[in-house]
Each structure stands twice: as C-alpha cells, then as structure tokens.
Amino acid sequence: MAPSAADMVLGLKSILIPHYIGNIILGLSYFVMKTFPPICTRIFEDCSLEMKEWEWITFLGCVIVLKNRKQATFGAYVNTACLFAKVLCGFLFFKTNAMYGILYGVACLLHFVFLPEPMYTGPEMVTYFRGPNLDEEIKRDKRVIWLITFYVAWSPPCVSFANLFSELSAEYSLDNLKFGKIDISKYPEVAEKYRINASAMSRQLPTIIMIEGGEETMRKPYISPKGTVVRYVFNKENIIKDFELNIAYDKCKKNPLKPRKSDKEKAE
Template sequence: MDAIGRLLRPPNLKSVTDGVKSVFIPHFIANILLSTSFFILKTLPPICEFLFEDCSLELKQWEWLTFLGCVIVLKNRKQVTVTDYLSVACMFAKVLNLVLFYQISVPYAFVYGIFCLLHFVFLPLPVYKGPEFVTYFRGPHLKNEIARDKRVTWVICFYAAWSPPCVNLAPVFAEISNEYHLDNLQFGKLDVSKFADEAEEYKVNTSSFSKQLPTLILFQDGKEKMRRPAMSAKGTVVKYVFTEKNIINDFELNEVYNQCKKMLPKAKKDKDVQQEKKEN
C-alpha cells in the first residue's frame, strides 16, 4: 500500500474490533483481576466473611474508589488506544488495592504484592513480532553507524524494555519502518536502559518517572534534526502522543521518503563505485 494512501485511510470498524480483541489476552485478564481483587474479595460471600469478617465496603473505602475513578479519567484523557487506557487504569488501581490491603492486614498486602510481581514477570505485555525493518543497536555502534554514511537518514527510537509506552510504540514503529524504509532511509532502536552512556549522550532521561521514554530522533547528514517528545524553552518535556499519524506528520516522513527516494539512484551508484574500488 502506498504510504500516502495509508496515512489518508479513514479509521474503520476492524481497527476498533482489533483494539477490543487485544484486551482479551492473559496479560490484561490477569491485570483486570488484580485491579479489582480488593473489591471482589471484600464483597463476595463467603470469601469476604472468611478474610475480612464482613462483606461491605466502608465509607472511606468508597471515597477512595471514587477518587481512583477521577484520577483514571484525568490521566487517560489523551490515550488513543484501548490497551493504553487499560494499562494506566490498572496501574493506579493496583496501587490503591495495595494500600487498602495494607490498611487491613500487612500480610494481605505482602501476598498481593507477590501476585503483582508474578504477573509482571510471567505475564508481561506481549512484544510485537510482526514484520519490521529495524536495526537494533548496542552502545556506541549507533553513533558510529550514523557517522559512517551521512547520506543515510536515520529515525532512531530510544526505548526501555520495561516501559509500557515503549512497548505500546513497538508495533507502530515497526509498521512505519516496514512502510517507509529505503537503503538511505533507515530505522533503528537502542535500549537506553542497557546503555546509560548513550542515553546521557543523546539527553534521554531513563528514570522510572521519565517522560522521555520513548524518544524518537530524526538524524539527517549525521546530525539530529528533530525529536519527539521535544523539550520546551524551560527545559521541560512537552507531552507527545505516539500515534502513527502523529509520527508521520511531525517527522514529515512522506517528504523525507520522497527526498530519499530521489537521491537513491545516486547513492546506489556511489556505493557500487566504492565497492568496485575495494575489489580492484
């Protein structure tokens, strides 16, 4: 499919259906159960009678649950997919569940924390395994590759494997690489959680509360041309929603693609000449 045609294609019911289907996987089913576990155990006889001696929520607990609902709505205002919305909602819900269990019994909170840890380890969010044209860099190899041939334009994703936003971006970035890659328009990824020196060099904050994960940077002529999320004049991170349409528009990928395609014959010719010289 032509890249421009893909960009202009209107949303359809299939995409919505696919979004709903993506929720019915072990990761999200277990996540929802963990997020609602306190409410279920506290109100479901005879379990509630055995664990808590009564089967009703206190007024304060209702207030906290109401407050949780408000927080989830506010935090999810700009989420664009069902899975993104659910991931954020479950994260806040599990924190509240831990607090509620702790108030009643420290051992209950400990056991609940163990279940959350087991969920994180054994039922992580599935990693995208579809078609992609992405180079995975290790440490200084990224800098060396960008400097090696400045005729190549690079779009690099700086990510951390433990970050949910980075995991959510993976299929979007893969599809874009599959749609736009050329010999002189390449896509790459670097796990900044493993290569701290490169994270510092490219000014990507890797802390648990970082708003720079993921970060996309466009390199042309061996230099950074733009990045998202951008930094404000005050040095704060400008919030950015990583959708396919936003990335294509903001990085002007259609224009970059056409420019690279025009330069491709010359680049290939130069490459063939260099290869011939090496052989002789």
C-alpha cells in the first residue's frame, strides 16, 4: 500500500532534526562539492562527475533500494541510505586525495559521537524474556495474548524496529494483551524451537509471533511452503493490520482478566 500524503509529511517532519540533517549532508557532500562552484574549482580538477562516478552512484541507488525494503520507519530508511552514501563518499574523497578521505572520516566520527540517532524516550510495556522463562510465562495464563519479538542485538533491522515495538506496547498493552522480546543470539535453543535462523545472513530478523491460548497464531515474516522467507515491511500500519491489534485490543478490553480461584476455593 502506498503511503498517504499525511504519512509522507509526518515522515519528513520526523527527520528534521540534527542527526538526520547531518547524515544527509554527509551522504551528499562529495556529489555537491564536486559539482558546485566555487567549491569544486578549489578542491577538484573540474566541476563534473566522471562516467565511472555516475556508474557508482547508480550502483549505490540499487543497493539502497535492496537494503531498505524492510525498514520500519522513514528515519531508518534515511539512515541506511546515508550509511551507504557515506561509504561511497569516503572512498571517492580518499581516491581524490588521502587527506580529504581522512578529514571526511573524522567528520563522520564527530557526527556519530555528537549527533547520535534519537532514541525512543516514551513509556514501554515490554517483558524481556531470558530463555526458559518465555515458555513458563506463556503457559502461566493462556488467557493472555502475547506479541513477541525475536531479535538479535547486532541486527540493524532489529535495532530500527525496537522503537516502534516500544510505541506499540505503550499504545496497546493490557493485562491480557502483552508484549515481549527475547534476544535469540543468547538463547539458540529458543531460536531452534521457534524455527528462526539467527545467523548473520538470516532474513528472519526480527520475527514477530502472536501467541493466543498458548499457541502460535501468526508470525511475520513467515516461511512459505517452499521453505523461503516471505519478505515483510515492519511498519506500524502493517503490524496493526496483519496482527489485527485493534480487534485484539477491543476483545481483551471487553473481557478483562478475572482472578483465578485458588485450589481451596475450588474445593469449597
């Protein structure tokens, strides 16, 4: 589904902060400086991009499109695009003059240190599981619906999705609709049980699984009958729609958990 005009405006507003602006400037720096006089006349021999440079830019565009297919937010999309653009800019600056490349690397380092990516600072209602306590908690009360993210800390898509999952937990969490996370790089037995590949080349990171009545009812991304991972775009709209969070929330809201009777009360 194509984003609406309102979504695009909201996405643009979300990147109008120093971190993203600095990232965009660094990502475009070589191409602007190489073609914008009088800067190009002072630094480079001419003010035009060479054919080889145009080929690299085209290749960069293809890489950005491929790598950005699963980004959760507009900001994550911009950051990934800028990351690959900065790699190319650094190479081109260094190719022109080693000192230019070093100075560009220092500029990127300063940006990383002094203008870090903003983190989600709002409330979250997420349970962080540690190995066996995942199944214990699920079995404790099967009236609870769980939405669980299986992730690894070093995966960029998992890091990008973390803020969005926290926002969803704050918006939808109830006593009988809960959100959880588990780092499957630390608990490979959990990854194996839930059939999730946690390797560096995995296309299953992150994986979200909905559990109702103690059983899995939905997962994204899912594995096709042919054994291939079906690509999934992790954005708020898709998750709410595909996991039917509004329906689950209304159902849980209308049927709050009632205290269970103790064995003594049952006997009486």
